[in-house]
Each structure stands twice: as structure tokens, then as C-alpha cells.
Amino acid sequence: MPFQPLPQDQPHIILGCPDCHTSWVVYEQQIGLPVPCPGCGSAARPTRLGYTDAGSGRQVSFGSFRRLLEQPDTAQRVIPMVEHWLNVRHEGGLQFVDGAGQPVPLAEVHFRIQGHAQWQGELYNQYMNVAR
Template structure:
């Protein structure tokens, strides 16, 4: 029988494909059941960690990307992670090394305070 989440469950674990680097969120209960990468089909994604717990305040990567036009998010990314924007969807650290957008999203979702700020920003735009 395939995994079926309970109604209140939310994906909370990040996995990454060792072949192509694609990252995605899964339910904790799926970690031992994972199949191939949805992007390239390679087997055995690698567990990267869990996002911060908190009453459903996680923001999907797709929504996060739509928020990148918000100056408040750019300020949060700069203050919290020490990154600066290179263009619409690319960031760099203080040494000028590019940081994947997925890593920026993961870092913000991994801290309950930052996660809440991103969520509140999303909700203020959604209303």
C-alpha cells in the first residue's frame, strides 16, 4: 500500500538527488520509501535535514520564488543569511560564490523565526 499522509501532516524533510542536485520536500514517514528523483529518475535521494517545526508555516519553493520580488524578503535574506542578490533568482555569499536558490529557501525554512517571516510575507500578499 502506498504512503498516505494524515490530513494534518505536512512535508517536513528535504531530500536531494546525488545525480542532478534537485531538492524536494517529503513527509518524514517517506524517508525509507523514497523512489527515484522526480527530475532525472536517478535512484536513492539523500536526506538533507528537516525544516523547522511549526503550525503549518512552511512556504513551498514555488511560492518562495514568487516572493523574490519583495524587498522585505531580500532584506531578510541579506540580514539572516548574509547573502546579496545577483539577479532575480540568484544570490551570492560575501566571497562572491553563488548560493543555489534551493539552499536559500531551505535555510530560511530551517529556522522557525525566519520561516514565520517568510510565511507572514506570503500571507500579506495572498490577502
């Protein structure tokens, strides 16, 4: 069964690829699981680089991210952003596919966004527009 974060979970562990030196953010529960590099796809064991600044207040939990995609008024703004950032295509509901038509798990979409400071900030702003 693939990894599924809990609604309140937020990725905050920074990993680094020993092959291409890409860094990305994963959930605590993913440590020890096979986590391919989003930069080069390497299955090499990533290096744990540390933690994100969880006190920044800019992270959007997985559950909140799902709600943004499920609500029609926010989905029409968030989905095009996700498609542009990650070069994926929305297939309806909570489904995304990559350029080859392969499904991209929603948890992966979420942590890739949370691992990029600018995208994380823009998603947070979208969430705060709804929460206020």
C-alpha cells in the same frame, strides 16, 4: 545536475551534523545525496533527527518562495530579509552569492530559511500578506 525541488515541495526532514551538532531542514528527495552542513561545511554523513511539524502551517513552498522573489512588490521586502538572515548578497533575478562571491543555489536559500523557526515565521507572514 544539482537538486531542484518541485514548486509544491517543502523541506521537512531534520538533519543533524555529527561534527558541530547544527541541525537543519532538507527536502525528502535530498536524503542520500551529499548535503554539507550549513554550520561547519562538514561533508560528514548527517544524522536524520526526524520531521518538522508539517501541520504548523508556517512553511512556504519553494514555488511560493520563488514567486515572492519574482514579484517586485514583495521582492523589495523579502530580499533584504534574506540577505540579512543568511549573510548573502542578491545579484538580481533569483541569484544570491555568499561573502566570497560564490553562488548560493536558491534551493539552499529556501531550506536554510525553512530550517530556522523565526525566519520561517517571518517569511510565512510576508507570503500571507500577499495571499490574503
